[in-house]
Amino acid sequence: MTMIFGVPLMVFMGQLMLGLINGAFYALLSLGLAVIFGLLKIVNFAHGAMYMLGAFATLLGFQYLGLNYWVALLLVPLVVGGLGMVIERLILRRIAHLDHLYGLLLTFGLALIFEGTLINFFGVSGSSYPTPAALQGGMNLGFMFLPTYRAWVLVAALVVCLGTWFVIERTRLGAYLRAGTENPALMQAFGVNVPQLITLTYGFGVALAAFAGVLAAPLYPVSPTMGSSLLIVVFAVVVIGGMGSILGAVITGLAMGLIEGLTKVYYPEAANTVIFLVMILVLLLRPAGLFGKEA
C-alpha cells in the first residue's frame, strides 16, 4: 500500500477531501462576511444563524412541504436572503450612522434570538436530511473513494465563489460595489442609490450563507446550534485572510480546511485548534491578514 509520511494514501486523501469540504464551507461563509463587511462595515455575527436557517429551512421544507433538495437549493437562499434584506432595511439601517461596533452587537443579538427560538421548538439535537437521490453513492478513484455528494458540494461551492468573484471584480454592478465600499457619499453624488445597494448586498451575503446551509443539510446534523460553532472558525479564517479581499476569503477558506484536514492525519489532537494557532501567528506577523491591505 502506498504510504505518505507513514500514513496510508487512502486515509491521507480521505482526510484531505474532508478538509477540502470544510474549507468549501469556510470559503462560502467568509466570502459572504467579506462582501457584507465591504459595504456595511459590519462584522455580521448573524452569519452563522443565517447558515443555520438555510439548513433548517431545507429540512422543514422537506418534512412539511415536501420540497426537494434542488428546489430548496434555489428557493432557500432567496427566502433567507429576503429575510436578510428585511433585517437590514428595518433594523441595521437605523444604527448605520453609529459606531460599527453596535452593528456587531446587534447582529450577535439577532443570532441568539434565532438560535434560541429554534432551540425552543426543536431542541439542540440534530436531525438528518437525506442525501438527494441523484447524488447518492460515490466513485472509486483508485487511491480513494469519493462520495458523490461531497464532490458536488465542492464543485457547487467553488462555482458560486468564483461567480461571486467574477461579478464583483469584472462587472459594472461589481464596480458599483467596490466604489461604494470606498466612497459611498460620492457614489450618491453620481446618482447611485447607495442605501438600496446596501440592502441588496446584505441580502446577497446572507443568501450565500443560506446556500451553504442547504449544501450542509445532507452532510451534517441539522440543529439550531450548527451555525454558531461553525462561525467561530469562520471568523478565525476571516482574520487570517484579512477583511475586504474577495479572492482572499475564498483561498484562505479552502487553505484552512486543508490545513485542518492535514492536522487530522498527522496530529489529530490539534485538529480543532490548528486554525486558531494560525490566526495567532498571522495576527502577530501580519495583523491586516494575508490578503488584507495594511491600513
Added chain:
Amino acid sequence: MSQAAETLTEYHDLDGAEMLRVSDLHAFYGESHILHGVDFDVKRGELVTLLGRNGAGRSTTLKSIMNMVGHRTGSIVINGNETLGMKPHRIPRLGIGYCPEERGIFASLDVEENLLLPPTVRSGGMGIDEIYAMFPNLYERRHSQGTRLSGGEQQMLAMARILRTGARLLLLDEITEGLAPVIVQTLGEVLVKLKERGMTIVLVEQNFRFAAPLADRHFVMEHGRIIEEISAAELPSRREHLNSLLGV
C-alpha cells in the same frame, strides 16, 4: 481617433434660462453652522466662479447643492425643481455632474471603470470616443489603476467621467489645485470647449488668473456668505477691489 470624435455634443437648448438658484442657504456639519444665507443664481450656458479665501465655504456650497452635508435650510432650485427635500442620489439625476475637491478617483477601479462608473443621468452625454479625443492621456492609460495616474491625469479623469453622464450643469471644485501650469492650461481649454457646447458650469477656484478669462460672473464668498458679485465686464475696473477681498 475615430469618427465619433468629430461629432460634438451640444447643449444649447434654452440658453439663458435659469439653471440654478440658491437662496438663503444655511448649512451645518453637525453643530457647526458653516453657510449663513448663501444667495446666487446661474443661467444656462453660463460659467460662474465661486471665489474666496480658504475656509470661506465654497466647497460646502457645492456639497450642499449635492445634499452631502449634514443639515440644510433655505432653497436650492435646479432647473425649476426645489431640491432641498430630495434624497442625495436623486439630485444628480436632474442633470448635475459633481467633481469633488479631493477628486474622488477610486483605487479599486481601473481608469476605464472609473470613467464608466457614474450612471447616465440624461441622454446626450459625450461618447467615450469623444471623451478620449478630449483627454488622450486617459486613453493611453485606460487599463491602469485609477489612483496610479498623475495628479493632472486624475483631475482629467474626475472631469471626464461626469461628461459621459449627460449632465448639463457641472460643479467643479478647485480643479487646478496643485497642478503643473501646462495641465492647468489644458483644463482651461477643456472648459472653453465645454462652454462653447453650452454646458453650465460653477467653478470653485483659488487660481483667479485661471478663472478670470473663462467666467461670465464671479461670486466672492466670505464666512459662509456671498459678499460680492462681479460680472466679466466689470472686472477690469474692479480688479483691485477683488484682489483685496481675496487677499492676493
